[in-house]
Amino acid sequence: MEQATVRPGGMTMKGEIRLRRGVDHVLGQVKDILDDVDDERLEEALSALEHAQRVFLYGAGRSGLVARAFAIRLMHLGYQTFVIGETITAPVAKGDVVLLISGSGETYPVVMTAEIAKNIGATVVSITHNQKTGIAALSDIVLALPAKRPGPEQEQLAPLGTLFESATWILLDGFVADLMVRTGQTEVAMRKRHATLE
Amino acid sequence: MEQATVRPGGMTMKGEIRLRRGVDHVLGQVKDILDDVDDERLEEALSALEHAQRVFLYGAGRSGLVARAFAIRLMHLGYQTFVIGETITAPVAKGDVVLLISGSGETYPVVMTAEIAKNIGATVVSITHNQKTGIAALSDIVLALPAKRPGPEQEQLAPLGTLFESATWILLDGFVADLMVRTGQTEVAMRKRHATLE
Amino acid sequence: MEQATVRPGGMTMKGEIRLRRGVDHVLGQVKDILDDVDDERLEEALSALEHAQRVFLYGAGRSGLVARAFAIRLMHLGYQTFVIGETITAPVAKGDVVLLISGSGETYPVVMTAEIAKNIGATVVSITHNQKTGIAALSDIVLALPAKRPGPEQEQLAPLGTLFESATWILLDGFVADLMVRTGQTEVAMRKRHATLE
Amino acid sequence: MEQATVRPGGMTMKGEIRLRRGVDHVLGQVKDILDDVDDERLEEALSALEHAQRVFLYGAGRSGLVARAFAIRLMHLGYQTFVIGETITAPVAKGDVVLLISGSGETYPVVMTAEIAKNIGATVVSITHNQKTGIAALSDIVLALPAKRPGPEQEQLAPLGTLFESATWILLDGFVADLMVRTGQTEVAMRKRHATLE
Numbered sequence: 001m002e003q004a005t006v007r008p009g010g011m012t013m014k015g016e017i018r019l020r021r022g023v024d025h026v027l028g029q030v031k032d033i034l035d036d037v038d039d040e041r042l043e044e045a046l047s048a049l050e051h052a053q054r055v056f057l058y059g060a061g062r063s064g065l066v067a068r069a070f071a072i073r074l075m076h077l078g079y080q081t082f083v084i085g086e087t088i089t090a091p092v093a094k095g096d097v098v099l100l101i102s103g104s105g106e107t108y109p110v111v112m113t114a115e116i117a118k119n120i121g122a123t124v125v126s127i128t129h130n131q132k133t134g135i136a137a138l139s140d141i142v143l144a145l146p147a148k149r150p151g152p153e154q155e156q157l158a159p160l161g162t163l164f165e166s167a168t169w170i171l172l173d174g175f176v177a178d179l180m181v182r183t184g185q186t187e188v189a190m191r192k193r194h195a196t197l198e
Numbered sequence: 199m200e201q202a203t204v205r206p207g208g209m210t211m212k213g214e215i216r217l218r219r220g221v222d223h224v225l226g227q228v229k230d231i232l233d234d235v236d237d238e239r240l241e242e243a244l245s246a247l248e249h250a251q252r253v254f255l256y257g258a259g260r261s262g263l264v265a266r267a268f269a270i271r272l273m274h275l276g277y278q279t280f281v282i283g284e285t286i287t288a289p290v291a292k293g294d295v296v297l298l299i300s301g302s303g304e305t306y307p308v309v310m311t312a313e314i315a316k317n318i319g320a321t322v323v324s325i326t327h328n329q330k331t332g333i334a335a336l337s338d339i340v341l342a343l344p345a346k347r348p349g350p351e352q353e354q355l356a357p358l359g360t361l362f363e364s365a366t367w368i369l370l371d372g373f374v375a376d377l378m379v380r381t382g383q384t385e386v387a388m389r390k391r392h393a394t395l396e
Numbered sequence: 397m398e399q400a401t402v403r404p405g406g407m408t409m410k411g412e413i414r415l416r417r418g419v420d421h422v423l424g425q426v427k428d429i430l431d432d433v434d435d436e437r438l439e440e441a442l443s444a445l446e447h448a449q450r451v452f453l454y455g456a457g458r459s460g461l462v463a464r465a466f467a468i469r470l471m472h473l474g475y476q477t478f479v480i481g482e483t484i485t486a487p488v489a490k491g492d493v494v495l496l497i498s499g500s501g502e503t504y505p506v507v508m509t510a511e512i513a514k515n516i517g518a519t520v521v522s523i524t525h526n527q528k529t530g531i532a533a534l535s536d537i538v539l540a541l542p543a544k545r546p547g548p549e550q551e552q553l554a555p556l557g558t559l560f561e562s563a564t565w566i567l568l569d570g571f572v573a574d575l576m577v578r579t580g581q582t583e584v585a586m587r588k589r590h591a592t593l594e
Numbered sequence: 595m596e597q598a599t600v601r602p603g604g605m606t607m608k609g610e611i612r613l614r615r616g617v618d619h620v621l622g623q624v625k626d627i628l629d630d631v632d633d634e635r636l637e638e639a640l641s642a643l644e645h646a647q648r649v650f651l652y653g654a655g656r657s658g659l660v661a662r663a664f665a666i667r668l669m670h671l672g673y674q675t676f677v678i679g680e681t682i683t684a685p686v687a688k689g690d691v692v693l694l695i696s697g698s699g700e701t702y703p704v705v706m707t708a709e710i711a712k713n714i715g716a717t718v719v720s721i722t723h724n725q726k727t728g729i730a731a732l733s734d735i736v737l738a739l740p741a742k743r744p745g746p747e748q749e750q751l752a753p754l755g756t757l758f759e760s761a762t763w764i765l766l767d768g769f770v771a772d773l774m775v776r777t778g779q780t781e782v783a784m785r786k787r788h789a790t791l792e
Contacts, residue, residue, distance in 0.1 A: 018375060022372035022375025026368055026371045027229055031225055069260045069263045069264075086677075086681055087677050087680055088682075159374065160274070165267070166368060170224055170225060173220055173224045173356065173360055176360070177219065177355045178217040178220060269484055273486070285479050285482055416768065418767055419764055430617055461659045461662055462659075465660075552781075555784055556781060558770070566621060569752065570613040573612060573615065573751045
């Protein structure tokens with residue numbers, strides 16, 4: 001029923017284009033989403049991280065994987081870093097920075113974590129869809145990453161939380177570049193902190 | 199050379215520009231890297247996944263987190279999916295697809311996994327820097343994602359494996375969009391497979 | 397102040413005795429705790445597991461590690477097994493067995509998991525200190541493992557949840573021995589299901 | 595040969611006895627195995643841990659879960675503790691203690707970890723079946739936990755590595771009791787280090 005142009009090696013034009021359309025859609029939307037993030041909030045989040053002694057990170061599902069990827073870089077930058085939910089963590093204390101990632105901002109364990117962290121007096125930074133989510137209300141600093149133009153194209157090319165998660169991943173790459181300068185770290189120094197055993 | 203303009207809220211023009219320079223560098227480089235990935239190899243990898251009964255994924259460190267994020271989407275698409283190294287996995291068997299992610303392609307446990315999987319008769323797909331890495335030699339299908347223009351800019355804005363990991367993350371978003379059509383899945387069906395308890 | 401007898405190799409009588417006192421205390425208490433577990437409840441739990449298609453397991457902290465160790469054995473026995481909180485899980489459905497481990501029975505995510513599982517119509521089996529804990533109230537089958545004789549000796553030789561966790565570990569060894577017969581599995585068959593890649 | 599007496603609630607005497615036979619077999623064998631562990635080696639291991647600044651732990655599969663359970667207690671005791679293979683770890687350095695758990699002592703990543711740790715100048719402590727395993731040869735201190743009387747009873751009541759894993763779990767409970775005194779820790783102090791967020 002479907003029409004496709006078969007090319008050498010069994011490749012169809014259709015398949016190829018669809019994958020590339022997905023990639024281009026995500027890259028374009030991520031750029032749009034990140035362009036709109038408020039500069040002052042970014043500066044506040046960077047400043048909180050710059051002066052943090054210890055950083056705790058948490059997210060559920062794919063957002064949790066994005067959190068862990070950033071946690072590894074924070075460790076490379078010399079921070080004492082804890083991923084909530086791993087075997088070894090520590091009690092959050094006043095003065096710690098707690099970074100939470102949740103698009104919906106209503107995932108229960110993330111909201112609960114925000115509550116506990118806020119009560120303890122930690123600085124809560126959240127990355128979430130907008131200012132009205134459950135974790136936003138409990139956060140000192142909210143980075144809002146709204147999905148742009150939801151609709152059939154997004155459903156087909158970037159299902160579920162794809163745009164939020166990919167935008168957060170790339171945003172945190174930017175955080176690393178900025179924190180390297182703020183904390184005086186070089187790639188060489190970061191490489192040395194890379195785990196010998198992994 | 200850069201001039202810092204202090205703005206309300208303690209934000210400096212300099213900090214803001216640096217974070218955005220990091221984001222733009224990564225987005226631009228990721229696009230360049232992915233544009234160069236060979237279409238026939240992509241088609242082969244998509245076809246292998248389309249016809250797989252079971253998919254095993256593995257990577258170390260941040261590459262492992264990218265692998266897990268894709269594993270979650272494969273589960274949403276209805277695949278029996280296993281992340282090597284998690285509590286519950288299964289023995290790899292002939293006919294399974296094993297997807298390995300390693301920029302250097304020489305990380306020991308990843309190379310060992312490639313060897314074992316190849317000996318068992320699984321289809322080994324690797325995402326790695328180039329055709330000459332250790333895992334490439336052991337793979338049926340190699341997706342080469344070479345870092346572009348290494349140099350001081352990359353060291354400062356995208357340290358260590360950042361470009362490889364971010365490019366792989368976005369590439370796999372494209373895989374999901376394509377596999378949705380190949381396997382006849384919609385966002386609604388995927389949402390239903392989303393874990394009730396997480 | 398303390399007196400110790402130095403023996404060859406730098407070993408002191410004191411150190412040796414203390415470690416062995418800890419081991420003996422735990423082994424003795426575990427035996428007492430398990431002797432008191434209600435036989436009918438054990439039979440109900442074994443029967444629920446015997447007839448389960450899929451088993452979900454969950455616990456926080458060290459109890460979660462005990463749950464995962466049992467999950468690996470259930471996989472060896474041929475069950476479709478999911479550890480809640482790992483990368484790959486699945487939605488709990490009516491008819492699934494959900495095994496929860498929590499001494500206090502009040503750890504929030506465990507209670508929440510019990511609630512969701514109960515609402516879905518899964519069979520909830522909990523291992524907890526007594527019938528009055530939060531998860532006990534939400535469970536179809538409760539295995540009560542009360543700590544015996546709390547006091548200074550326990551604080552010094554088996555701090556925090558040690559006795560509950562160790563008793564649960566050993567109890568689940570017993571479950572494996574029993575389920576082998578119920579499901580007609582041998583050690584040889586279990587070894588074959590052992591992960592090739594780990 | 596066995597006679598099953600059906601009792602109210604569908605319980606059979608046979609089922610009940612089988613579970614309890616498994617529990618009793620494991621408890622008895624664990625006691626025998628641990629009674630035979632060399633006192634001088636235990637003292638050396640305790641002394642190494644007592645004076646360690648940082649402790650790294652590693653094991654594969656169920657042995658890895660035993661390692662993590664001990665890691666949590668070391669954290670409660672105030673040690674800087676890292677589980678190799680988790681998101682956040684650190685490079686092993688001269689003077690660190692690396693504790694490896696592997697019955698066979700030949701699991702590849704564990705042997706590799708032993709090699710790297712030894713080359714770096716860390717103190718390698720291994721818990722393994724005997725002095726001849728691969729990791730024993732690379733260790734400064736070997737705690738040998740030989741399985742007793744292998745045969746049909748063990749295959750049926752304690753399949754695969756059950757006795758080794760359960761004996762190691764209980765042995766490390768003894769380590770905790772002893773290290774509490776050596777490091778001057780009380781249950782109250784340990785409870786305070788218990789993670790606020792888990």
